[in-house]
Amino acid sequence: MGGVEAEERYEVNHQQYQHGLTRRELLRWMATSAGVVCVGPLSGCSSLWERQPVIPVEAWHKGVCRFCGTGCGIQIGVRGGRVVDVKGDEYAHNKGRLCIKGVLNRDILYTQDRALHPLIRRDGELQQATWDEAMTLIARRFREAIDRFGPHSVAFYGSGQLFTQESYTANKLFKAGIGTNNVEGNPRLCMASAAAGYVSVFGMDEPLGCYEDIDAADCFFVTGSNMAECHPVLWERILDRKRSQPGTFIIVVDPRRTMTARHADLHLDILPGTDVALFNAMIYEFILQGFVDTDMVEHYLTFREGTRTRTYADLRRHVAQYTPERVADICGVSARQISEAAFRFASSKATMSLWTMGLNQQSQGTAANRLVMALHLLTGQIGQPGATPFSLTGQPNAGGGVRDTGALAHALPNGRIVTSPKDRHEMEDLWGVPRGRISAKPGYHAVALFEAMERGDVKCCLVMCTNPAQSLPNVERHRRAMRKAFLVVADAFHPTETTQLADVVLPAALWTEKEGVFSQSERRYHLVPKLVDPPGEARSDLKILVEMADRLGYGALISARNPREVWEEWRQISAHSKYDFSGITYVRLQKERGLLWPCPSEDHPGTCRRYVPGEDPLARGKGRFDFYGRPNGRVVIWLHEQEQPKDPTTDAFPLVLTTGRVLEHWHTMTITGRLEALTGIHPNFLEIHPQDAALLGIKEGEEVVVRSRRGQADFIARLTDTIRPGLVFATFHSARHLVNRATNDVYDPFSKQPEYKLCAVLIDRKR
Amino acid sequence: MPHVMLFAFDLERGLPAQQGLSAAEWIRGVGITAALVAILTLLLVELLYRHRLRRETYNWLLLLGLLVLPAIALMSTATTVFEETKTVGSCASCHVMDPFVNDMKNPTSASLAARHYRNKWIADHQCYSCHTTYGAHGTLAAKRDGFRHWLLYVTETWTEPIQYSGTYPNSNCLACHANTRKFAAVRSHGVLAPDLASDRVSCVTCHGPPHPVPSERQSPRANR
Numbered sequence: 001m002g003g004v005e006a007e008e009r010y011e012v013n014h015q016q017y018q019h020g021l022t023r024r025e026l027l028r029w030m031a032t033s034a035g036v037v038c039v040g041p042l043s044g045c046s047s048l049w050e051r052q053p054v055i056p057v058e059a060w061h062k063g064v065c066r067f068c069g070t071g072c073g074i075q076i077g078v079r080g081g082r083v084v085d086v087k088g089d090e091y092a093h094n095k096g097r098l099c100i101k102g103v104l105n106r107d108i109l110y111t112q113d114r115a116l117h118p119l120i121r122r123d124g125e126l127q128q129a130t131w132d133e134a135m136t137l138i139a140r141r142f143r144e145a146i147d148r149f150g151p152h153s154v155a156f157y158g159s160g161q162l163f164t165q166e167s168y169t170a171n172k173l174f175k176a177g178i179g180t181n182n183v184e185g186n187p188r189l190c191m192a193s194a195a196a197g198y199v200s201v202f203g204m205d206e207p208l209g210c211y212e213d214i215d216a217a218d219c220f221f222v223t224g225s226n227m228a229e230c231h232p233v234l235w236e237r238i239l240d241r242k243r244s245q246p247g248t249f250i251i252v253v254d255p256r257r258t259m260t261a262r263h264a265d266l267h268l269d270i271l272p273g274t275d276v277a278l279f280n281a282m283i284y285e286f287i288l289q290g291f292v293d294t295d296m297v298e299h300y301l302t303f304r305e306g307t308r309t310r311t312y313a314d315l316r317r318h319v320a321q322y323t324p325e326r327v328a329d330i331c332g333v334s335a336r337q338i339s340e341a342a343f344r345f346a347s348s349k350a351t352m353s354l355w356t357m358g359l360n361q362q363s364q365g366t367a368a369n370r371l372v373m374a375l376h377l378l379t380g381q382i383g384q385p386g387a388t389p390f391s392l393t394g395q396p397n398a399g400g401g402v403r404d405t406g407a408l409a410h411a412l413p414n415g416r417i418v419t420s421p422k423d424r425h426e427m428e429d430l431w432g433v434p435r436g437r438i439s440a441k442p443g444y445h446a447v448a449l450f451e452a453m454e455r456g457d458v459k460c461c462l463v464m465c466t467n468p469a470q471s472l473p474n475v476e477r478h479r480r481a482m483r484k485a486f487l488v489v490a491d492a493f494h495p496t497e498t499t500q501l502a503d504v505v506l507p508a509a510l511w512t513e514k515e516g517v518f519s520q521s522e523r524r525y526h527l528v529p530k531l532v533d534p535p536g537e538a539r540s541d542l543k544i545l546v547e548m549a550d551r552l553g554y555g556a557l558i559s560a561r562n563p564r565e566v567w568e569e570w571r572q573i574s575a576h577s578k579y580d581f582s583g584i585t586y587v588r589l590q591k592e593r594g595l596l597w598p599c600p601s602e603d604h605p606g607t608c609r610r611y612v613p614g615e616d617p618l619a620r621g622k623g624r625f626d627f628y629g630r631p632n633g634r635v636v637i638w639l640h641e642q643e644q645p646k647d648p649t650t651d652a653f654p655l656v657l658t659t660g661r662v663l664e665h666w667h668t669m670t671i672t673g674r675l676e677a678l679t680g681i682h683p684n685f686l687e688i689h690p691q692d693a694a695l696l697g698i699k700e701g702e703e704v705v706v707r708s709r710r711g712q713a714d715f716i717a718r719l720t721d722t723i724r725p726g727l728v729f730a731t732f733h734s735a736r737h738l739v740n741r742a743t744n745d746v747y748d749p750f751s752k753q754p755e756y757k758l759c760a761v762l763i764d765r766k767r
Numbered sequence: 768m769p770h771v772m773l774f775a776f777d778l779e780r781g782l783p784a785q786q787g788l789s790a791a792e793w794i795r796g797v798g799i800t801a802a803l804v805a806i807l808t809l810l811l812v813e814l815l816y817r818h819r820l821r822r823e824t825y826n827w828l829l830l831l832g833l834l835v836l837p838a839i840a841l842m843s844t845a846t847t848v849f850e851e852t853k854t855v856g857s858c859a860s861c862h863v864m865d866p867f868v869n870d871m872k873n874p875t876s877a878s879l880a881a882r883h884y885r886n887k888w889i890a891d892h893q894c895y896s897c898h899t900t901y902g903a904h905g906t907l908a909a910k911r912d913g914f915r916h917w918l919l920y921v922t923e924t925w926t927e928p929i930q931y932s933g934t935y936p937n938s939n940c941l942a943c944h945a946n947t948r949k950f951a952a953v954r955s956h957g958v959l960a961p962d963l964a965s966d967r968v969s970c971v972t973c974h975g976p977p978h979p980v981p982s983e984r985q986s987p988r989a990n991r
Binding site: 047048049050052053054087088096097098099100103232236240241243244245662664678679681 | 974
């Protein structure tokens with residue numbers, strides 16, 4: 001075949017097939033199509049090689065959850081100047097776990113109703129104003145009040161959600177600048193009884209143990225805490241312990257069969273407010289069953305009742321009347337359950353108690369706290385891995401921000417108190433103000449502060465990052481007080497129940513729109529970084545306080561003016577106390593997943609168990625403990641009697657109302673109520689036992705009115721046998737179904753914490 | 768699809784009893800038989816019967832011994848490899864996986880993997896079951912991941928601590944859990960349903976960690 005001929009044939013073939021595909025081409029297309037069909041759904045080229053994230057992120061930053069006192073470490077994903085994703089931090093104590101609220105941190109900055117501009121009330125209406133107008137007005141009104149009525153006519157009402165730097169600065173401005181101790185905050189409603197308990201027993205505030213104790217405990221005594229809903233990530237850690245060691249015993253004391261109680265090996269559904277009797281009965285059983293640690297009694301304990309010194313023999317006599325049989329009647333549980341609880345508590349290798357509002361929010365809150373600590377001290381269940389009393393905080397920074405900075409009416413930084421001349425002088429020297437500047441008169445505690453506003457004694461109040469017009473007990477009364485005073489409210493959201501009563505609303509930055517330090521339940525200081533800009537004209541609370549100080553003429557006193565400077569000042573002040581965290585530098589906070597104090601030097605790793613020589617750098621000697629918070633090294637066992645209810649049930653008010661929370665919402669729903677994902681969760685219900693409902697003719701889903709001696713609120717009836725007959729339950733989340741219209745503002749005599757957990761009510765069908 | 772069948776056991780009665788040969792074992796047997804028959808055929812044809820056979824028969828037998836039977840053996844080998852890489856042992860053959868496999872088999876570990884393993888919530892192929900999404904693409908992606916892991920391992924180019932790439936698909940968890948009464952009883956699951964379906968919120972965020980976190984595991988490089 002010649003070359004020309006071959007060429008001609010090619011031409012012919014080519015022409016013949018040019019309108020279609022060659023066989024080879026067809027096969028190639030088929031193979032390619034098959035390949036595309038296989039890999040097509042794995043969109044994007046990179047996904048051909050590895051899986052891709054559903055939410056693309058430019059950079060991840062370590063931070064801390066905005067919500068509860070667990071203080072979970074999180075990784076925050078930012079893209080285009082916005083927070084777009086959040087995940088648990090594997091390197092933090094929570095090992096990457098978060099609850100539903102933690103996950104939803106990614107949406108909190110972008111909800112509706114963010115406060116964007118300052119507002120000033122003019123002609124009864126809140127109207128937009130400039131920052132200068134708002135701050136000028138605030139400074140003028142505060143200055144007028146101070147000049148005309150004295151420094152005690154102004155007040156600060158803060159929050160366990162402010163950063164440490166903010167609470168510290170407010171405390172310094174009011175106490176060392178203006179010269180009033182009217183510095184209060186919502187931790188009084190939350191943790192005051194625990195703080196009073198620790199201080200009166202150990203001589204120092206804050207828990208002894210840490211979260212690691214959960215991994216070593218064999219018995220958990222969860223009393224007055226619905227951890228599964230309110231501290232879910234810590235609760236999972238407890239369940240992990242049980243999963244690893246199935247013999248782990250969980251005792252839950254709660255009047256309701258909560259999500260927590262459903263996992264308990266032993267559930268004591270005691271009547272609200274009978275904790276003191278229960279704990280006394282447990283001490284009775286310890287003595288009877290021979291579980292009292294004589295070494296503790298001989299070397300580390302001292303006994304007291306009121307102002308009188310007592311002995312161990314007195315304790316024995318004191319609890320003799322609290323036999324399980326008798327207490328069974330008081331608490332509404334069986335004597336056998338009480339004995340079993342005492343036996344399990346004392347006989348386990350390591351028992352950890354956990355509690356929160358269930359103990360704290362009672363008129364005997366401090367007593368209950370002291371007695372839980374006594375259970376541990378008497379049995380020696382303390383200071384060993386897994387053996388510790390451990391209170392849980394409800395807010396992300398009530399401990400470090402408010403309790404440790406002393407931003408409460410009776411307190412000064414690092415455990416000092418205003419009534420002690422020595423403590424005042426120390427702080428005056430450290431703050432560089434003349435001796436005598438800090439008032440010796442304690443300020444108004446929370447309930448008293450709003451009563452003082454009602455009387456007209458407090459003329460101006462700056463409220464920051466909290467919503468007292470919903471969260472205070474007997475709230476209608478205190479709302480009237482807030483209307484009367486010149487009320488400045490700095491909040492990230494408007495409207496809230498409180499901003500609606502304000503004379504000036506200041507838009508505040510939220511969470512990662514500002515930078516600061518939080519401290520959670522186990523004394524861990526950790527940093528929240530600033531990652532995005534606040535919306536509108538919103539500013540950080542620290543900036544607001546600094547400007548207020550400038551305008552009131554205390555600019556020189558408030559010399560630390562940004563988060564880093566304030567932290568450095570505060571860290572160095574702590575070195576002059578036994579709350580020493582001077583080793584927690586800003587650089588360490590930026591680098592590490594927080595540190596537990598005491599941490600007295602920059603190379604110290606932080607402390608898990610306090611008062612234990614070898615573990616606590618401040619503990620001296622070689623004994624089991626060095627209780628250095630107490631002058632004689634002996635901690636106090638307090639003798640307390642069970643008291644009668646302050647708001648007893650009668651024929652007119654036959655049921656007991658108790659309050660609490662649900663997993664998905666937080667506090668007054670200022671944030672969570674605005675999250676789109678949570679719109680389907682309605683905390684509008686009143687739990688009532690079917691037996692009570694039948695007697696009252698109430699059906700499931702029916703509208704009911706709860707009436708107390710103080711006020712009333714509407715709810716939707718939810719019939720459930722998880723609650724005791726005679727008891728009803730509502731959450732304090734909803735502003736529309738506002739249980740705090742009915743709750744009682746009677747408070748604990750020591751901690752001044754109000755009694756949210758029980759009051760007498762009448763339930764009616766809504767007509 | 769075999770991994771779909773994997774989840775079809777009745778929880779009430781426990782795991783299904785193994786009955787007869789599995790498909791994988793059957794295919795493996797066929798492959799071995801094909802290979803042996805091919806060798807035997809070629810030997811016999813070449814050494815003994817070459818001159819006694821008709822040319823046509825000889826060609827057919829060569830075709831059988833050189834092409835058809837080896838093709839069957841090759842398919843069987845590929846299938847066996849595909850099946851074999853589903854086993855825990857296969858994953859454990861790279862030391863990078865030691866901390867994960869050891870934790871999974873640790874009777875006191877509280878990790879999700881360990882709990883699923885010791886409680887026999889997953890009958891077999893425990894690694895593969897959770898790391899393969901349903902459907903052909905899921906299988907493809909899993910094999911691709913396995914190949915990538917193997918490549919990183921043999922070239923020693925992986926970075927410690929190793930991390931899960933991308934977003935873990937919730938469908939792997941929901942396949943078993945979504946239709947349970949216990950799952951439906953949790954309010955949070957209801958409100959997060961769209962986010963769970965789109966993987967914007969991961970199941971393991973609340974219910975993890977699935978494996979030991981980096982601080983709890985030792986890099987296998989440290990052992991060498």
